[in-house]
Amino acid sequence: MVETWSRAIPMSHRQLRPMDALCERHFSRSDIMEDFSPLVLSTGVYIEKRVRKRLKGAIPCLFPDENPDPQGPGDETRAISGRTDEIR
Numbered sequence: 001m002v003e004t005w006s007r008a009i010p011m012s013h014r015q016l017r018p019m020d021a022l023c024e025r026h027f028s029r030s031d032i033m034e035d036f037s038p039l040v041l042s043t044g045v046y047i048e049k050r051v052r053k054r055l056k057g058a059i060p061c062l063f064p065d066e067n068p069d070p071q072g073p074g075d076e077t078r079a080i081s082g083r084t085d086e087i088r
Helices: 002-008
Strands: 032-040 046-054
Touching: none
Parallel strands: none
Antiparallel strands: 032 046
């Protein structure tokens, strides 16, 4: 999968590594499964938490900004939203 993602991700300053991650913003909506999971808060309140997962075999295809590393070299695979998927 690393080789496939390497061809899809526009970055040239280093090679993609197996433990690198991308946030869900780099995948099309059809590549993300969305579900709701029940969660009971410590106050006893019941809520449904939205859970998103990348579908197996999904390849990143969305790179909205021209600069592939807005946070500096080596940081472009860090998730801005905190939600990441490992490449494996």
